[in-house]
């Protein structure tokens with residue numbers, strides 16, 4: 001974990017209530033796919049955790065949905081302003097288990113952490129299939145970006161206004177070697193039931209400190225309690241214990 005001041009170099013709306021921000025600093029190190037950053041905002045005690053969408057040394061991109069005070073404040077930032085950010089948080093996805101034909105399943109603001117993952121898997125020569133799920137057409141983002149990486153992309157919307165009508169689990173391919181997923185908990189539970197291979201789930205639970213000190217994000221797994229912010233946010237399918 002590293003605390004640093006990053007400069008906003010771009011901040012644009014990309015879909016209904018969804019924003020994309022580029023942050024830069026010469027000090028900024030490489031981030032792993034599935035890791036997150038924790039952002040300090042004016043007048044708010046708790047930092048806001050947001051997944052890494054894309055990263056290279058010196059540059060970090062995030063995508064988020066405006067929910068409450070913190071994420072709305074972020075939408076109002078302009079190029080040239082700075083943010084106090086904790087970087088390099090969380091374990092990230094383990095790419096070594098992907099096999100040759102990994103499947104990536106993202107729902108809504110669970111899509112962003114899959115982009116850097118797809119980029120790295122494609123760079124390793126994997127044949128990557130991505131299914132992106134949204135409620136409605138106005139919320140869809142990322143399709144062109146994943147296609148540009150060389151992924152096979154399917155979009156689903158719950159109301160059928162774009163792509164296949166239904167949920168990501170209605171668009172699972174016949175064949176895949178392993179899966180990676182991130183999205184709202186009902187989607188993660190459906191993915192857990194519908195998938196036939198091993199996989200990794202990223203949990204975007206509510207958080208307190210974000211770096212392992214408060215236990216506010218603790219959850220029970222097959223192998224004991226884990227802090228989502230420290231030993232997660234990525235958990236293996238075999239270790240997950242759903243509470244209901």
Ligand SMILES: Cc1cc2nc3c(=O)[nH]c(=O)nc-3n(C[C@H](O)[C@H](O)[C@H](O)COP(=O)(O)OP(=O)(O)OC[C@H]3O[C@@H](n4cnc5c(N)ncnc54)[C@H](O)[C@@H]3O)c2cc1C
Pocket residue numbers: 036046047048049050051052063064065066067068069070071072109112113203204205206207233
């Ligand atoms: C590891 C991780 C990665 C995340 N990645 C993304 C992302 O890439 N894009 C995105 O849009 N959202 C992401 N989220 C959710 C995002 O952190 C919340 O939407 C955000 O904190 C809401 O803040 P707010 O002030 O706008 O909302 P408010 O509702 O005003 O927030 C009130 C409090 O609740 C907390 N809170 C509310 N919802 C959540 C939530 N879902 N998770 C954690 N804390 C929450 C806030 O931190 C704050 O302390 C992620 C969450 C986690 C834990």
Ligand code: FES
Pocket residue numbers: 207208209210211212213214215216217218227228229230
């Ligand atoms: S949020 Fe404090 S320990 Fe995880």
